[in-house]
Amino acid sequence: QVNLVESGGGSVQSGGSMRLACVCSGSYVxxxxxxxxxxxxxxxxxxxxxxxxxxxxxYAEFVKERFTISKDAISRDAPAAxxxxxxxxxxxxxxxVYLCHASRPIPGYPEESYDYWGRGTQVTVSx
Numbered sequence: 001q002v003n004l005v006e007s008g009g010g011s012v013q014s015g016g017s018m019r020l021a022c023v024c025s026g027s028y029v030x031x032x033x034x035x036x037x038x039x040x041x042x043x044x045x046x047x048x049x050x051x052x053x054x055x056x057x058x059y060a061e062f063v064k065e066r067f068t069i070s071k072d073a074i075s076r077d078a079p080a081a082x083x084x085x086x087x088x089x090x091x092x093x094x095x096x097v098y099l100c101h102a103s104r105p106i107p108g109y110p111e112e113s114y115d116y117w118g119r120g121t122q123v124t125v126s127x
Contacts, residue, residue, distance in 0.1 A: 009121030
């Protein structure tokens with residue numbers, strides 16, 4: 001079981017930057033992949049970026065070259081870890097609630113995972 005808490009949201013003008021952070025705490029923290037999702041009003045939740053336990057990253061096409069996901073170094077038995085989403089060159093289309101997500105495979109069931117979500121932080125980009 002892990003708990004996720006986001007911070008860093010707010011309002012910014014188009015073309016500006018913002019950095020979101022998510023603290024993941026609980027059990028087996030270092031075994032989790034970390035991701036960011038977002039949900040705009042009236043739209044489905046969509047994937048933004050992911051960083052694996054090994055540090056491999058992947059991004060949604062619409063944020064490539066603008067957003068960067070990263071995480072602090074995590075020791076194997078660390079009770080908590082922080083990961084980030086650096087967002088540059090923001091535009092009004094990036095306005096959404098941003099949610100952090102953590103997942104790890106269920107032992108013995110490689111196709112299934114434990115999934116955890118933060119409550120989200122609002123990002124508003126004005127033109």
